[in-house]
Amino acid sequence: MGALLAGGPAAQQQALGGGKGVRMMDAYYTWLVSDPAAGKAFGAAVRAVADGRGPVLYHCTQGKDRTGWMSAVLLTAAGVPRTTVDQDYLASNHYLQASDDHQLAQLRAAGKVKDPALLEPVLGVRQSYLDAAFDEVTAKYGSFDGYLGKGLGLDAATERKLRQRLTTA
Secondary structure (H helix, E strand, O other): OHHHHHHHHHHHHHHHHHHHHHHHHHHHHHHHHHOHHHHHHHHHHHHHHHHOOOOOOOOOOOOOOHHHHHHHHHHHHOOOOHHHHHHHHHHHHHHHHHHHHHHHHHHHHOOOOOOHHHOHHHHOOOHHHHHHHHHHHHHHHOOHHHHHHHHOOOOHHHHHHHHHHHHOO
16 A cells, blocks of 8 residues: 555556456455465464464454455354355444545545545455455365365364354353
């Protein structure tokens, strides 16, 4: 995001205009699933939850992309219906709105942003982003269970512990 802001309105238009911002974010969510290093990091966090090593804190810069995917992974592993996972993910737009509006107002006042709509795909979340991740899960691993096993490196015992930890009080 820093490079987009430093480049000014013209760079933002070139990088994000004409739907490029949405395509960039869709590609990012695909990468979250397909990149081996990302799989290793998500796998370690999921194992920490499964092992019950105490509270697990996970976050990212904006609190919506890596955090959103991790939450979707945990909810899906717990058997939460996809429609509920989607609603939970999309709720980020509501909770981030005031912060995003404030940030955009400051950037406009400083002359760093001319068209705030160009940054909306980067600041918010869209259903297509989560769909891109789940589509990559299916394309690369065949199923969500395949992703847990092959993508995140969980064995069957760890998957059982995870589901038990997520679904029992």
